[in-house]
Amino acid sequence: MPSTIRLVYGSQTIDLDCKSEVDRYAIREPANQATPGGFARQLETFLQSTDLDLSRPAVVVADKTRLCGYPQYLPVLLDSMVARGAEPEAITLYIAYGTHMSQDDADSRKVYGPCFDQYRWVHHRCEGDHFVELGKTPGEIPVRLRADIADASCLITFGAISHHYFAGYGGGRKLIFPGLGEKSAIYANHGLFLDRTARTLAPACQPGRVAGNPLAEDLAAHESFRPADLAIHGILNSHGEVCELLVGRGRAHFHQACARHAAHCEVRADRQYDLVIASGGGFPKDINFIQSHKAIHHAAAFVRDGGHLIVLAECRDGVGSQTFLPWFELGSWDAAFDGLAERYVGNGGTALAMMAKLRRIRISLVTALPRAVADTIGVECLSVDEAQACIDAHKATLAVVPNAAMLVKQAHDL
Numbered sequence: 085m086p087s088t089i090r091l092v093y094g095s096q097t098i099d100l101d102c103k104s105e106v107d108r109y110a111i112r113e114p115a116n117q118a119t120p121g122g123f124a125r126q127l128e129t130f131l132q133s134t135d136l137d138l139s140r141p142a143v144v145v146a147d148k149t150r151l152c153g154y155p156q157y158l159p160v161l162l163d164s165m166v167a168r169g170a171e172p173e174a175i176t177l178y179i180a181y182g183t184h185m186s187q188d189d190a191d192s193r194k195v196y197g198p199c200f201d202q203y204r205w206v207h208h209r210c211e212g213d214h215f216v217e218l219g220k221t222p223g224e225i226p227v228r229l230r231a232d233i234a235d236a237s238c239l240i241t242f243g244a245i246s247h248h249y250f251a252g253y254g255g256g257r258k259l260i261f262p263g264l265g266e267k268s269a270i271y272a273n274h275g276l277f278l279d280r281t282a283r284t285l286a287p288a289c290q291p292g293r294v295a296g297n298p299l300a301e302d303l304a305a306h307e308s309f310r311p312a313d314l315a316i317h318g319i320l321n322s323h324g325e326v327c328e329l330l331v332g333r334g335r336a337h338f339h340q341a342c343a344r345h346a347a348h349c350e351v352r353a354d355r356q357y358d359l360v361i362a363s364g365g366g367f368p369k370d371i372n373f374i375q376s377h378k379a380i381h382h383a384a385a386f387v388r389d390g391g392h393l394i395v396l397a398e399c400r401d402g403v404g405s406q407t408f409l410p411w412f413e414l415g416s417w418d419a420a421f422d423g424l425a426e427r428y429v430g431n432g433g434t435a436l437a438m439m440a441k442l443r444r445i446r447i448s449l450v451t452a453l454p455r456a457v458a459d460t461i462g463v464e465c466l467s468v469d470e471a472q473a474c475i476d477a478h479k480a481t482l483a484v485v486p487n488a489a490m491l492v493k494q495a496h497d498l
Contacts (some may be wrong), residue, residue: 180263
């Protein structure tokens with residue numbers, strides 16, 4: 085039966101028509117249980133039962149690419165801290181960029197609301213002399229953290245849980261490291277994505293996988309040096325709305341939040357398809373190519389070898405990294421792998437992951453990226469009409485993934 089495929093592109097909705105049978109894969113939307121009042125009560129219960137030193141607290145939040153209802157819920161957290169004795173001028177909020185580019189004040193006001201002008205904020209820089217080395221992980225990777233974070237009287241993280249294509253899960257402990265980490269230490273951790281012996285990407289570095297994932301296990305080792313005293317994990321729906329806020333701390337609490345997210349966002353599929361049409365889910369999930377790669381990576385798992393993937397990804401902010409395209413300019417997988425194996429830098433792992441998919445399947449984008457950029461990466465640019473023509477001409481198996489930034493094909497044990 086003819087049907088309409090409705091997908092989000094940036095801030096728009098685009099309809100594509102399908103005249104053949106199509107399988108649709110979507111997340112199971114979580115029930116919206118979050119309210120400011122309920123969050124305040126959770127915080128009050130936690131703060132009453134835990135002796136936190138609020139004399140010099142540090143609050144860590146995500147940047148504009150990973151929203152978590154901050155304008156609505158951040159004031160509740162800060163008010164709760166002040167009610168328990170924290171002095172507003174003693175509270176410092178840190179934006180956990182990791183190696184991402186910094187956002188400007190206008191974007192920050194949109195992301196965090198009035199709190200941005202009412203408290204002291206620090207835009208993290210991953211380079212400089214403001215780090216201390218706390219030790220090394222079992223993999224001999226240095227643990228370098230901001231000195232002011234190491235000296236904070238208590239450390240609070242607040243961010244959304246998400247799948248991460250090689251670290252298992254994002255959010256939670258990743259707000260501290262790599263979010264507030266030092267550049268070379270971050271790259272050393274990310275270099276675990278490479279299996280230098282087999283000359284492949286490490287097979288255990290998968291979305292949703294923590295146990296046995298060398299990169300995720302190194303993140304857990306980093307966490308042991310300076311864990312959060314209070315961790316607030318947001319569970320989002322496909323519209324980016326906060327449906328649940330989990331208040332607690334510790335590794336078990338983080339794993340509980342990951343399992344809660346996975347229950348909504350992981351699906352099992354017994355087949356792969358000749359053509360898959362996907363969307364990252366719109367802004368900010370497709371704000372740039374680096375963010376859009378998550379959707380490309382997840383959707384590619386539904387495509388058979390030699391098949392075709394079409395992704396709607398606006399990329400209004402361009403690539404989102406200055407260290408991504410140079411790996412493609414080296415001319416081959418082997419050259420890029422050798423360069424990264426010798427010295428891992430930038431978004432090299434993302435580049436290799438993209439190259440690996442392009443060796444297996446054809447990838448096309450409906451995007452605002454310049455065609456020259458797409459050509460460098462090796463993807464094809466399509467207009468909406470051209471994407472429709474591909475669907476019209478297609479006679480084999482077809483699937484649609486409307487929110488590929490969140491939907492992961494297979495579940496993994498934590």
